[in-house]
Amino acid sequence: MQTTCYYQSPLGQILLVADEGGLCGLWFDGGRYYADTVGPDAKPGDRATLALARQWLDEYFAGQAPTWRPPLHIQGTAFQRVVWDQLLKIPYGQVITYGQLAKQVADQRHQAKMAAQAVGNAVGKNHLSLFIPCHRVVGTHGSLTGYGGGLDRKAALLRLEGHHMATPDRLNFPK
Known part of the structure; x- marks a missing residue:
């Protein structure tokens, strides 16, 4: 099951999506392919992975070079x-x-x-x-x-x- 939340960045709102495998989506509002892998059963909420993603984004947008990343669930060909x-x-x-x-x-x-x-x-x-x-x-x-x-x-x-x-x-x- 996918869980979604929003992050307000200096460059606009970002949709974050996570599932049991880790973070599986990040899109800027209005971006190409916006939320195209978000399933119909996705629900707003929070997960530890989403909290880690927001922490990473806080560091990144503060001009720091994060040396870590949250767990990613990379899906593609x-x-x-x-x-x-x-x-x-x-x-x-x-x-x-x-x-x-x-x-x-x-x-x-x-x-x-x-x-x-x-x-x-x-x-x-x-x-x-x-x-x-x-x-x-x-x-x-x-x-x-x-x-x-x-x-x-x-x-x-x-x-x-x-x-x-x-x-x-x-x-x-x-x-």
Whole structure:
């Protein structure tokens, strides 16, 4: 059974969802795929996992780099899980491009190459945004693309982690 609660972040309201396996969803209000994995029997309430998620978010939005995360119940296809595993390896305050991420996924799967678009599609289906840091993936030369919570939020999250924007749509990113 899923339990839901809301968290008021500096970037808007967030829906958190947990089940017996751990935290299974985080969506910004109005985001793409909002609550698309929340079952019809989900009920508002609290669980220890949700309390831990709120604590982690408090630390994160205070500008700290949490060194822990609440238990996650990661649900997706085998390919999505490989991509999301790579996202979990991106350190706080750092970014990689979709092309770099595609190379990492190809290496992990022992393939010569992997289409960045396929990887981008898997990144976009991440239901645990922030905890699985998909906002740290950028386009070529640091262009801001593809964040389900909206590009304004993506830019704000990256600034929170120490990135200074050269323009509204481009990070200071080495070429």
